[in-house]
Amino acid sequence: MTLEVSxxxxxxxxxxxxxxxxxxxxxxxxxxxxxxxxxxxxxxxAEKASHVDAAKALARSVTSAEGRMAYMI
Structure with missing residues (x-):
């Protein structure tokens, strides 16, 4: 897995x-x-910040997807 630098x-x-x-x-x-x-x-x-920022972005993505799924139901 490659991590992009934030x-x-x-x-x-x-x-x-x-x-x-x-x-x-x-x-x-x-x-x-x-x-x-x-x-x-x-x-x-730098490495830690990039990991934290990636985790936050993933959490936002999951939250957004859950919101869209709830709307569809």
Whole structure:
């Protein structure tokens, strides 16, 4: 099953990429490591947000289908 990245997930990924680019320009390895860890966190947030958003969309779809079925009965 392939999960499409939600808009919110895309924003998290964009932030992660920005953090990684900043980390690559750092001469202080401690700060670079912290930025990389923060980027990893944002990548996890992107995945979680996409899962949550997909679940919400599915729930809306089911609710909508149930409403249409009730109308037909």
């Amino acid at each position: 808009q919110r997930g895309k924003e998290y990924l964009k932030t992660a990429q920005t953090l990684l680019r900043a980390a690559q320009t750092m001469t202080d390895q401690a700060i670079a490591g912290q930025l990389k860890a923060l980027a990893d966190d944002y990548q996890r947030r």
